[in-house]
Structure formats: structure tokens, C-alpha cells
Amino acid sequence: MPKIVRFYETGGPEVLKIEELPLVEPGAGEVRLKVEAIGINRAEVMFRQGQYLENPVLPSRLGYEAAGVVDALGPGTTGITIGDRVSTIPSFSIGTYGVYGESAVVPAYAVVRYPGNLTPVEGTAIWMQYLTAFGALIEFGHVQKGVTVLITAASSSVGLAAIQITKSVGATAIAITRGADKKPFLLAAGADHVIVSDEQDLAESVMAITAGKGADVAFDPVAGALLGELAGAAAPGATIFEYGALSPATTTYPLFAALAKGLTVRGYTLFEIVKNPERLARGKQFICNGLESGALKPVIDRTFPLESIVAAHSYMESNRQKGKIVVVV
């Protein structure tokens, strides 16, 4: 019987339990994967804590991203063959279809054959990070050559994906990180500029880099006090995407900067892409092209074996990682 990760109560990493459960047959419109690698996301940490958009029905599976080999097809699936090497797009219930384990049943619409030049570890580090960044920057933000993009939480997997996507279309990426220790890494990861927010004034630094114009787009999962700073660093007509709520502080709307500069503050989540077939198709095409050309390349911070799933979650919560955390099955 395959090993599957479940939790019986919400809480810290230690609530995750590895159990042997009967192999599940895929239902109509579903496929089953023999899982090779699992991408770890903050969404799963929040779900495990009972603080996510979706609440767990206990005991609950969890997990959005897996790469593996298709080993069973449910009725009514087309375009997928047993033996296909695929990875999953987070577009389903994280609890019902949780992919943490040796075997996972997922909706057929959620699997994509990933480019053959990627390993399974890289294959499971595609969709959450690149689609999240694609949706804001390309689909809604229309980032292109000549545009300056501010990227906060830049060392996260989504932040690094945003740097790569920004660079891939010829735009300028300014990465923002709290401490100086990650600056060399972010420059090596492709950022044109890195601002260390614990040491530098954000607006002043961005104005210096942009010759007083400010940034055209900001991409931020933090909110709280950072939104006001981003508004100060923004160019007239800029768009600030807020895609998370990492700050525990109340977020004040920067009204006077917004009026004076005509700023747009746009709440955004990946669901706007994955729930819309046309946007999703454009995103898949953009990302597959970038992966095949090498313009996009997943940055893997560290891998853990499945037995160390608790340690993998603890490490995610340490915020020390630079890139994707992957569990190898």
C-alpha cells in the first residue's frame, strides 16, 4: 500500500503523519500518478495550520504539486496516456486531492506533461511559482521591455519565478529582500538590482535606480506596512499586485499616493488563472516555452525524502530557503 501523508489535527509540522493507505482508483475525469517528487508550498503550511482559504476535513490529505508517472486513467479522460511524465497545476481542492504521498489521484485537467529537459524535482517546481508570477506580471500586468518590476519576498520560489519571467520579456527586475545575506544569491538569480530593505529606504533606492521615475509594477505577497512603501516607490500609473498576507499588520491603503500617481492596487491569486481555461492555456504556453528555451529554470533550494516531511515543513517555516523545497519520493 502506498505511503500517504495526512493530519488528524491542525497545528505545527509534527501533525503530519505518514500512513499506508489502500491504492485509490481514479474516478471519472481523474488520473492517478506514481509520485516521484512533491513541491512544498506555503499554502500547505497554512492549510495544515487551519489558516488557508480552504478548511481541512480531518483526517485530511494535503498538497498541490507533484511530479510523477501516470499509472491509471479514470473514465472519460482524453489526451493522457499511462506512462506520461506529468506534474500538477494547483487547481483542485488541496484536501480532497492532496498529493503528498507515493500515489496521488488528481483531476485530469490539472496534469501537464512537463518539458523533457527537466527532472521530476524540477517538474514539480513549475506551476505554482510560474503561473502565479505569469498571471500578475504577464496576463494582467502586461510587463514588457522597458518596464521596471519590484519583486518583494524575492528569494521565495514565486519571487525567483517573477525575476525570471521579468527578465525573459526584457524588463528590469528589482528584487527586495530584508537582509543583506541573500543579496549575492538574488543577483546571481538574475535580479538587475537588489534592495536590502532593512538597510535601505525603498522609495529612495527605487527612485535612484529609475532616474526618479519609480517602478511600473510591484509584485508583493507581504502587504502590511510594505504597501505604503511600494506606493512611495511606484511610478505614475503603476500597478501594485498584492498576492498574499504574510504581514500580520493591518494594511493601510496609500490614498494620497494613489490619487497623486493614479496607482492601481490589485488583489490577486493564482485561482484567477487556473479557473479560467483561456488564461491557463496562455500561461501553460508561456511557461513551457520558457522552460524549453532555458529562460525559465526552477531554482531548487533543497530536497527532503518523504520520511522527512515534518522537517521539510519546519524548514519552509524557517524562511531560510532560497527557492523551492522539494520532497523526493
Added chain:
Amino acid sequence: MPKIVRFYETGGPEVLKIEELPLVEPGAGEVRLKVEAIGINRAEVMFRQGQYLENPVLPSRLGYEAAGVVDALGPGTTGITIGDRVSTIPSFSIGTYGVYGESAVVPAYAVVRYPGNLTPVEGTAIWMQYLTAFGALIEFGHVQKGVTVLITAASSSVGLAAIQITKSVGATAIAITRGADKKPFLLAAGADHVIVSDEQDLAESVMAITAGKGADVAFDPVAGALLGELAGAAAPGATIFEYGALSPATTTYPLFAALAKGLTVRGYTLFEIVKNPERLARGKQFICNGLESGALKPVIDRTFPLESIVAAHSYMESNRQKGKIVVVV
């Protein structure tokens, strides 16, 4: 010598003084108007108080909107003839070119021949209100048939213009007003629905009207606590335009509603239209078409003679008006 309104110190309405000053000749690119009517705007109240985007150089003129007859042309003006009946678009320094008086010199680019079916009192009640609403609703908000628009401060001249523009494109206008006393007026002014915010829950009322969908666009000069209420009343993917700061309270950004619904909060001012020749041309065309067809018709609350300019400002500050306050010269 023409009578001109100036102020020597910032403060209440009583600082406005009527003086006889020498007739001014228009310079290069300028024209002079024999003023027939002056539109009173909140911008002038704020400028007089020293709380506007532009600070007065004392003693200062003031005023953005006048209708009159062209009686002198400066060098290099084209397309304008002495005797033309024009009104002014607020697109210049409110202090340098202040139009409060019997004569006003303004940039030639700022004058437009208004439709012949309008009186001077109506002619001076066009550009601030209709261009402000046009820019948000039509140029940026793409309001069209099937769209539901929430309009706050609905009895103001801009609010009434927004109701008319919304209706002129076949969309649904929901007017929001604090007290029940203005409800019959707003229904007569064309609003499809009126919500009295002192008595009704905003989100509940909008959801009831829209069968649970919410409003697609909101157009709000208040901000403060109202932004969170508008977010609660908004549909997925909605845009909330903030075009003023009438509330003295801090404005909290509705982060969780913005994430869950993919909301856009857009700071907006008329300057984004009047400083952009293409947008301004589209706005002028849209508004002239509407005025000529009768789809748009300025609502005049009350007129004052020039000698009563202090009373006109006091009345503006009373917030009792329903529509435009105009001074007849």
C-alpha cells in the same frame, strides 16, 4: 475694470474678496473670456483653505470652470474665434488662471465650444463633472451594458454625472447616499436603485439588488471606512475607483476581500484625462455627443450672483446641494 475674486489669506469663505483689477491681455497660447457663469467646485474650497494639491501664491485668484464669450486672442491660438461661446476644462493652474470674475484669461487648449442647446449656466457645469466620471467609468472602467456601478456621494455634481453616464451606456446605476432625504431626488435623477447608507447595510443591499453577484465598478470620493464596505459589496474582479479623500479617517486596504475577489482599487483624478490629449479628445467627444442627444444634462442646484461668492462657497461647504452650484456673472 472687471471685478475679480481673490484671497489674501487661506481660510473660510469670508477670505474671498471682490476687487476691480485691470483688464488682462492674453499672452501666447491664451484666450480671454467675458465670463457669463462660473461653476463652483470642491477643489476651490480646498484651494482656498490651503489644502489642495496646489498651494496658493497670495494674493491668489481661484477657479477652474467658467462659461463665457471669447473677447481676445493671444498670439499663436488657432481654431478659436472672437465671439465663440466656450467653457473651460480644468487643466491649468487653479491659482494662476483662476476664472472667478467678470473676465478670465485661460490657455487656449482649455476652452471648448459647448453645445448650442445649453445655457451658459449649464455650459459651465460640464467638464469637471462629466470628464471626472468619464475617465473612471468609460476610459478606465469600460462600463457598458450589463455592468452594475456603485456611486457614492451620489448627489454631488460628479455623482450625478456618473449616474447619467452609467445610464447612457445602458449600465445599472446604484446611488449611495447617507440620509433618506435625498433618495427621491436620486431616483428622479436616474439612479436605478438608491441605498441609504445610514439605514441599510451596503454589502447586503447590493447583493440583494445584484442577485448575490455584487457590483462590478464603484466610484467613490470618500474613502476611509467606506472602502471596506465597497469591497464587501463588490463582485469578483470588480474595480473600485477612489477619486477623493472626503473622509478624515485612515483608509484600510481590504486585503482579504481583494485577494478572495481579485479586486482592483484604483486611485484616480481628472488630471489623468486632461493631461493626456488622446484621452481628453475621447472624453470631449463622448460628452458632447451625450449633451447633444440629451442623454447627459447638467443638474443645476442653485445659482448665486457674483457679489454672493462668499455665500456660494458657504453653501458648497454645507453639503446640502444636489447638483451643481453656479455663479452667474
